[in-house]
Amino acid sequence: MSYSRFGVAAIRPWYRPTASALLSLSLLTILGGCAAVPLEIANSLKSYDGLTSNHGRSTKADFKVSSDDLGAIATIYIEPTMVSGAAAQSIEKSSDRALVANVISRAICVGVSDRFEVVSRKEDADLIVHATITQIVPTNATMAGLSTATSLGASVFSPVPVPRLPLGLGGLSVEAEATTREGKQVGAMVWAKGANFVTTGGRVSQIGDAYSLAASFGGDFSKMLVSGKTPFKGMPKIPSGQRIKSGLGGKARFPACENFGRSPGLIGLAASQVGMPPSWTDKQRLAADQ
Structure with a gap:
């Protein structure tokens, strides 16, 4: 396969992609879709009974939630996310694994702050949340770098964003529960x-994709606890003020969430646009492998 059609700006600077060429590129990349990641179980939950399946095009999930029990909950404690042995084997650096785990904890903490008071001690909580990364599918860093370079190059000649090359995509699987x-x-x-x-x-980075997906899981799980129902149906809602503030790197609503550090905000967003590793902008506490 020649990569000239993907990296036209870098290889043939005189070539301006036409609408039909960009459409062909989009159709080609659709064939690659997204990385296939199966549901993994690490046996870290008290029970797997009664889960409802919701397997979408990109997200697979089995879940359950008791809205009646959550109605009496006022305080919540977020344990640091763990990393299973299987997930640890797929990523070379322990600091990278810890970074993905921390993003999950931070996203859950900020998300549940919309409804509950997040406390710093487990003894003071009505509800305790813990999550475990069950698998990390590594990103092919070389292909990710090539994809970013060609996309940036092509953007100089066309206002239409060039999709990422559908090769070497990573993924993430997680399990979590909330107990009284x-x-x-x-x-x-x-x-x-x-x-x-x-x-x-x-x-x-090996965790380039898992890092992004970690926040997605944290959002889904926290939304389920806040709403008391499935997070996979209905129209997206505008984020609350505290979530927007935290996402921009501001102070979290509750001090307990500061234990997971602050989002890199706009600096992190800019770094992601040019393909920089997440570790360059996101500083966090280390989480332990399971």
Whole structure:
């Protein structure tokens, strides 16, 4: 395969992509779709009974939630996300694994702050949340770098965004649950998602895609707890003010969320656009492998 059609700006600077050429490129990349990531189980949940399946085009999930039990909940504690042995084997650097785990914890913490008070001690919480990364499908850093370079080059000659090359895409699978102080499971989710060639930008790192997908899981799980129902149906809602503030790198609503550091905000967004590794802009506490 020749990559000249993808990297036209870098290889043939005189060539201006036509609308038909860009359409052909889009159709070609659709064939690649997204990385296929199966649901993985690490046996970290109290129970897997009664889960409802919701397997979409890009996200696979089995979940359950008890809205009646959540109605009496006021305070919540977020445990640091763990990394299963299987997931640890797929990523070379422990610091990279910790970074993905921390993004999950941070996203859940910020998300549930829309409804609950997040506390710093487990003993003070009505509800305890813990999550475990069950698998990380590594991103092919070389292909991600090539994809970013060609996209940036082509953007000089065309206002139409050039999709990412559908090669070497990564993915993530996670399981999490929320239990009461007495140990009753009131929410659980087994989740998996692969990077998409359109919505997930290429970053030169083994965890480039998993890092982006970690926030997606945190959003889905926290939305389920906040709403008390499936997070996979209905129209998207405008994020709350506190979520927007946290997403831009501002102070979290509750001090307990500061334990997971702050989002890189606009600096992180700019870094992602040019394919920089997440570790260059996101600084966090280390989480332990399971």
